[in-house]
Every structure is written in structure tokens, then in C-alpha cells.
Amino acid sequence: MATSPNAPTAAAPRSSKLLIGLLIGVSLLAAGAVAYVLLGPKAAAHQAEAAKPAPEKPIFVALEPFTVNVQGEGRAKFLHVGMALKVRGEPSKAQITEFMPELRSRALMLLSNRTADSLVSPDDKAKLAEEIRTELNRPLNADLPEQGITSVAFNTFVVQ
Known part of the structure; x- marks a missing residue:
């Protein structure tokens, strides 16, 4: 049986799923990077402040x-x-x-x-x-x- 060059192959659905998966992964990484940039220093400062021992009462x-x-x-x-x-x-x-x-x-x-x-x-x-x-x-x-x-x-x- 001969296949025509215009006939869909099994690789086409797999490549579109792979492309969608890559786009979702890149989007999640970008969202994580944005969250870190916006919240990272504040969260780190808050953690450092919380880690400081409370000053002793004189x-x-x-x-x-x-x-x-x-x-x-x-x-x-x-x-x-x-x-x-x-x-x-x-x-x-x-x-x-x-x-x-x-x-x-x-x-x-x-x-x-x-x-x-x-x-x-x-x-x-x-x-x-x-x-x-x-x-x-x-x-x-x-x-x-x-x-x-x-x-x-x-x-x-x-x-x-």
C-alpha cells in the first residue's frame, strides 16, 4: 500500500502534543521566575526577620x-x-x-x-x-x- 505525501502520519499528533507540553513547561518556568523576582527578596527578608531572635527585655x-x-x-x-x-x-x-x-x-x-x-x-x-x-x-x-x-x-x- 502506498501512502500519499498529503496523508496524515502518526508523528503529527505526537509533535503537536509535545509542542503543547513544551509551551506549558516554559510558561510554568516563566511564571515561577516572575514570582521569584517579585516575591523572592520580600520572602527572604521576611524569613530572615522571623529567624532573628527576639531582643531580650532589659x-x-x-x-x-x-x-x-x-x-x-x-x-x-x-x-x-x-x-x-x-x-x-x-x-x-x-x-x-x-x-x-x-x-x-x-x-x-x-x-x-x-x-x-x-x-x-x-x-x-x-x-x-x-x-x-x-x-x-x-x-x-x-x-x-x-x-x-x-x-x-x-x-x-x-x-x-
């Missing part, structure tokens, strides 16, 4: 305000100060609370050796805060670690 221990005599030229000067100690964690907070009388005494001794003129500028106060942090962080005895004070914040500071 823990502060407030010292009751106190007044101390400071060194003055000719007349008595006073410093009225209130401060809060930022600590590393609950164990540090518990230790500071337990030894509060000794820590207050250390702060009073440190402050009473200052002159009124050395407590005026913002730089003087920042330096004083660091000295207080260092002094109060010293171990209370040989068996105890340092207190874990990371910073000192003044909430009252009056030199008169």
Missing part, C-alpha cells in the same frame, strides 16, 4: 535616690542622685537586691570623694556612670562573681 534594678555631701570650695555642696542599674539577667538582679546595702555604701563612698565641679558636664556624668558601674561590679567576696551590671542610668541628678 532588666533594671533601681536604687532609691540618696543625697551625699560632695567636696566644695568653701561651702558645703550636696549631690542628690537616683540611678538604675541595667543587669545581665535575673541571677544578677537577685544578687544585687540581696547585697543592696553594701552596694549603696560603695556608691556613696565613690560619690562623696567628688568635687561639685567634676559633676557638671555630660562627659563628667558619663565618666561617673562608668566608674560607678566598675565599682559596683567588683565581686562582693571571693566566692561570688561580679554583679553583672552592664550600665548605669541616672534618673535624678542634682548638684546644689
